[in-house]
Amino acid sequence: TRISASLKSGHLREGLDASPRGDEAPAAAAEEDKGESNKVLVCARCHSLRHYGRVKRPDAERLLPDFDFVAAVGPRLASPSGARSVVLLLADASDFDGSFPRAVARLVAAAGEAHRKDWKHGAPANIPRAVLVVTKLDLLPTPSLSPDDVHAWAQSRARAGAGANLRLAGVHLVSAARGWGVRDLLDHVRELAGVRGNVWAVGARNVGKSTLLNAIARCSGVAGGPTLTEAPVPGTTLDVIKMDSVLGAQAKLFDTPGLLHGHQLTSRLTREELKLVQVSKEMRPRTYRVKTGQSIHIGGLVRLDIEELTVGSIYITVWASPLIPLHMGKTENADTMMKEHFGLQLQPPIGQERVKELGKWVRKQFKVSGNSWDANSMDIAIAGLGWYGIGLKGEAMLGLWTYDGVDVISRSSLV
Ligand code: GDP
Structure with missing residues (x-):
């Protein structure tokens, strides 16, 4: 992944004011192309992939820098521009508490509180909305579960992770693999975003974000648009990516890099070990x-x-x-x-x-x-x-x- 390429492309700038990551990668390897103007910075894993055809160090995944959503997107959530903010908080049904992006959820909850206190001065439409999306629902023994129970359970677990002041504009149970709940989610997100809102999808590495966003893009009928890479290895999405036209002409959907959760066992495992641990059925x-x-x-x-x-x-x-x-x-x-x-x-x-x-x-x-x-x-x-x-x-x-x-x-x- 060429970090500098995406910085130049303008995608990032449209979505974010500044990028706090990438350049500070602890294991980053700088490479210089022959042309002066074409400096390319690649992360250690991409360097290994390019030069050795594999990830040389088994712990390379862990060394990738984490994406600092709070610093990168936080200021925009409270932006007075009038555009609505919607944050999709993704959590994996098979590892809800481990994968739930609690720091981001707390940020959205706090931004919401601040806006509510300020109502008299600003437009209520500006309050950032949080939508909980439980991914990979097909991994649960669904025939023996009631959707209402899972819904209530997920909501209470989200509050346990983010604090009681987290207000959710919706809870969606989805399986991108099976196509469950994708249409409902898309319709709801479009409604919340309005004509020119900003929507950020946030989740831990491997939560199923790329697969879901691709399913959403397909559902929206975006033909030939940019589809995201579905990763055989977790954490392959390295930049904030704007997905054009998915929500309409002006509303924007952003994919953000998978968060690194040091508290998840998976963050310490090698690729071979991950194959044993990750649930696929x-x-x-x-x-x-x-x-x-x-x-x-x-x-x-x-x-x-x-x-x-x-x-x-x-x-x-x-x-x-x-x-x-x-x-x-x-x-x-x-x-x-x-x-x-x-x-x-x-x-x-x-x-x-x-x-x-x-x-x-x-x-x-x-x-x-x-x-x-x-x-x-x-x-x-x-x-x-x-x-x-x-x-x-x-x-x-x-x-x-x-x-x-x-x-x-x-x-x-x-x-
Ligand atoms: P990301 O790192 O969050 O972008 O996750 P990916 O979209 O790359 O998915 C991570 C892994 O989960 C891949 O092996 C996917 O095939 C798998 N996956 C994604 N969505 C689903 C789903 O709805 N059901 C199941 N069973 N697996 C899924």
């Missing part, structure tokens, strides 16, 4: 009935210990990629499992030396209570990986082990 539950003193591993990535139980047993359902092996055994053997099997039988990580690279192995405790074995009472979700659904009648103390810095949260149950 409808998720299938794997359920265990376990007792105090037992543990369930998801590959060499996380482990859940049943530390104390007020009842005899508890049902644990693992929702994660079917390509990751699970292991249930005694907690007293867990250290040996880690030393001898992480990176080998329990992948990812791929290779024992990767275990240390993923970080310090740390525990977080959760107290869970429930009153049914049939329905899960609670989820313990691991950002970038999936979740454990917990079903019990009584109380339990659980210990969740994973690599330091990976977000682990408990939440009301989704499935």
Whole structure:
């Protein structure tokens, strides 16, 4: 990706006042073409791709600079120009809390609050609108879920991530792969943007943004217009891109670079490891009935210990990629499992030396209570990986082990 090329093209300037990224890339490699005026700056990964045909360093993904939406788009959200601002907050149905762009959501919520306070001075139409878009809905076991429940659940999770003052102008459940909800979303965005509004699509890397925007463009009937690259590797969209004509003659739709969420496990994994972790088909539950003193591993990535139980047993359902092996055994053997099997039988990580690279192995405790074995009472979700659904009648103390810095949260149950 030629960063300078897009800077020159004017796309960026039309969408943004300044670009805070790209040039400061920590791993950026500057290249100079023969012509003086044609300096090209490429990121380290593109450099590797061009010169070696592959990403040389497995951690190159992580070294790409993050896109600073707050600095780049923030000032325009509050712009007094009269143009409406709409921000599409994308979250992946299979990793909602990990992928939800909470910093951007907080920014939009704060900008909205500021505008509401200023109503008497300005036009209400200027209030930036946030629309929550839950992508990849086809990955959830949709036949057993009610859309209304998912809708309410997503809205409450968005508030949990962004704060209670986040007001959503809409919640859309979509699957670009299946074409679900794309038309409704397009109609709603057009209505919110009005004749000359600005719409920004924001999401973590790999949330499915390019696929969705292409589906929206197709739905809008833009023939031969610019389509975005759908990435086999996460994070391939590196610039803010304006998509012409999708929303009408003057309203503008902008694609923004995928956000790098360090709290998602995926941000630490190599491309080969990602293939094992990323879910591509409808998720299938794997359920265990376990007792105090037992543990369930998801590959060499996380482990859940049943530390104390007020009842005899508890049902644990693992929702994660079917390509990751699970292991249930005694907690007293867990250290040996880690030393001898992480990176080998329990992948990812791929290779024992990767275990240390993923970080310090740390525990977080959760107290869970429930009153049914049939329905899960609670989820313990691991950002970038999936979740454990917990079903019990009584109380339990659980210990969740994973690599330091990976977000682990408990939440009301989704499935
Ligand atoms: P971006 O990084 O946010 O632009 O994400 P992409 O659009 O490149 O998609 C990332 C991955 O998710 C790709 O492997 C896509 O094929 C996949 N994907 C995107 N949308 C969907 C969807 O609606 N359903 C499913 N199952 N997979 C999707």
